[in-house]
Amino acid sequence: MSQSAAHDWNPKYSWQLIERTAPPKRPAEERVRDFREIYTEYDEATAMDQASRCIVCPIPSCRQACPLGNRIPEWLALTAEGKFLEAAAVSRSTSNLPEICSRVCPQERLCEGSCILNGRSDPVSIGAVERFINEYAFRHGALEVLPSPFNGHRVAVIGAGPGGIACADELAQLGYGVTVFEALPLPGGLLVNGIPSFKLEKRVVARRIEFLKQRGVEFRTGVKVGWDISLAELRKDHDAVFLGHGAQQSKALDVPGAELSGIVAALPFLVQKNVENHGQPIPEIEVAGKRVVVLGGGDTAMDCLRTALRSGALQATCLYRRDLANMPGSRKEYYNALEEGATFQFLTNPVAIEGNERGEVARVRCVRMELGAPDASGRRKPQVVRGSEFTVDAELVLVAYGFDPVPFPSGSDFAQVKTNDWGGIVVDANQMTSVPGIFAGGDSSRGPSLVVHAVRDGRRAAAGIHGFLTKV
Ligand SMILES: Cc1cc2nc3c(=O)[nH]c(=O)nc-3n(C[C@H](O)[C@H](O)[C@H](O)COP(=O)(O)OP(=O)(O)OC[C@H]3O[C@@H](n4cnc5c(N)ncnc54)[C@H](O)[C@@H]3O)c2cc1C
Ligand code: SF4
Incomplete structure (x- = not known):
């Protein structure tokens, strides 16, 4: 129900009347054919409705969970009233890149993950509203651009x-x-x-x-x-x-066979496939028709899977040594990767890469893992399941083990x-x-x-x- 349609609308309870609307997303079969952004923007009425779901908590946990301490309830309230430029000005007061953070933050672990509506309903769509108001401000030329007087330093x-x-x-x-x-x-x-x-x-x-x-x-x-x-x-x-x-500096793959041709670090792969005129000396990485295996479970691994699919990979499989609950990559991007056709093998660790007679990657030898007691970092330590060896066929292996x-x-x-x-x-x-x-x-x-x-x-x-x- 839209705010205008709710007769006795009260800002404290609008979340009971208005459901969370996810930011508009292009269908997977369309978006996997190009590299354009998959999310689009709310229209004005939807932005107002979605912002009005905020109950304006006296101690806003969303703000505490945002690393920038963004004044979220303030700009949500202004957006709900249709004061988009004022809302964007408040948003800019604590962030230099609000139009970018709203696109790439793992909101489910930060602001939206702490929204008090979690559990009773769905959280307020903070990221999508942040994107809307800041894009609106750019469209309306509302950003101050004049240089400040030079202070001598x-x-x-x-x-x-x-x-x-x-x-x-x-x-x-x-x-x-x-x-x-x-x-x-x-x-x-x-x-x-x-x-x-x-x-x-x-x-x-x-x-x-x-x-x-x-x-x-x-x-x-x-x-x-x-x-x-x-x-x-x-x-x-x-x-x-x-x-x-x-x-x-990419962390290296340290297993037998790591020197085979067809094993590539994530970053040069992403740069070559995503950035025109990048000016970096990266040899051509063939993907079309290949079975691609991605090693790692962070954002970089998700990006490699989805880039491989857009570059014509026959299949893109992620091997990660812990389970989904312990995977560091954003959940939002995990589900996007699944929708686009990526597959995941959790609790799986590579122990060797095997090649063909030409020295090219042919398969990844793996073992299954189980989670043991927590280690010093508090995360449960993966341990090898004895006798669990198996192989996954691959012609290209992308290493996304961090930096x-x-x-x-x-x-x-x-x-x-x-x-x-x-x-x-x-x-x-x-x-x-x-x-x-x-x-x-x-x-x-x-x-x-x-x-x-x-x-x-x-x-x-x-x-x-x-x-x-x-x-x-
Ligand atoms: C593939 C990938 C996906 C990611 N996805 C997300 C995501 O979805 N959401 C998210 O929040 N974070 C994501 N991250 C993490 C995020 O991009 C980084 O944490 C963030 O960019 C770090 O910012 P920074 O300014 O410290 O460094 P960087 O963004 O790394 O910028 C450092 C700059 O310094 C330059 N530089 C390096 N050495 C020198 C030198 N000697 N002289 C001059 N210049 C130099 C580099 O060329 C680079 O331009 C991702 C990271 C990767 C690799
Ligand atoms: S999307 Fe990121 S920057 Fe924006 S409010 Fe949430 S945590 Fe803060």
Whole structure:
């Protein structure tokens, strides 16, 4: 029932009258033939109805569960009244990339997972409303783009991913002269060179980068900091540095046969199939007609399955050593992958890759697993089921086992920045590293994580840099 049709409509109870409407999604058989985004937007009436389902809790658990502390009930209430531009302005007050987080956040684990309506009904569609109001604001030219007056300080931001973008955006608004140094030709980090277009179209990221440029942020692409330019050189022209260079070194497959042809790391595969003019030297990876096996259970694995299907794979099978309940990948993307034809073998671990006489992958030798007692991280530890060996035929194996930060070259003056045992940069509560004036955040300091976490770190680092440079 729509809000306008409910006679004695009361905002506290509209969730009993109005069902959650999932964001509109293109049918699987249509979307698997292209790389365009699979979700479309609410219309105005649906956005108002869906926003009106919020009961405006006095202590909103959705806000507490959002890493940015987004003022969700406030912008939902404004949306319910049709005040879309006001709602978007509130949304932008805590987020530099609301149109992007709304598309890629695993809402079921964050804001929507904490909505009080869970259990009694379905949660408020927070992500879809966030997307609607922010796209509405872009369409109506409602974003402030004028550069702020220069405050006399310059900051270098390393990496044009979501962490770097958020930090640069915050600092530019405070009047800092910001230069973003990016190793690749295309700015955007994993938003462009990782996350496929069917989750986030490149034009959405390009629009945001253009917006930053209008705010006065300078982008210098094709500059690999630590290789092409030293920390000392950067510090000559900049009063502070933010390291937002991510963690993009693929974890290796460590089983017999890992050297066979047809075993490919996830990231180069996703870049080659998803990014036009990526400018990276990646040999052609043939997919059409092949049986593709994806190893891993995170977002990257889901993206590989769905990209393989769009690239003409005969079948795409995920092998993951834990069960669905313990799989790190977003549930939303798991169900999207299933709808598109991917298959999953849970509690399954590869022990060897077997090849044919030409040294090409032919099958993956696997064992079944069972979950034992929780390990130090609290997750139940997978153990091999004895005598359970079997094989899965495959002509292409994609390895999606996660990433580590790429270390700076030995002898580089970046080596003075303290790292932990897995190479992550150590930071304090203000995101400052062991070297005063050098800040870090996003995947480079926390390891592979989420876009929304990188945005949070970038914002926190900008506040830390501002405090550092203005302290008396
Ligand atoms: C395939 C895939 C799918 C994902 N899906 C999701 C998802 O659905 N939802 C979600 O929330 N998160 C997802 N993530 C995680 C998310 O993309 C990252 O957590 C996030 O992008 C990290 O942001 P960042 O700014 O720290 O680093 P990045 O996005 O990695 O950006 C770092 C940038 O720094 C540049 N750089 C590196 N070294 C240098 C150097 N020496 N000099 C100059 N520039 C340098 C890199 O080229 C890159 O552009 C996914 C990740 C992957 C790999
Ligand atoms: S940023 Fe993510 S967690 Fe926060 S409100 Fe938006 S979708 Fe939810």
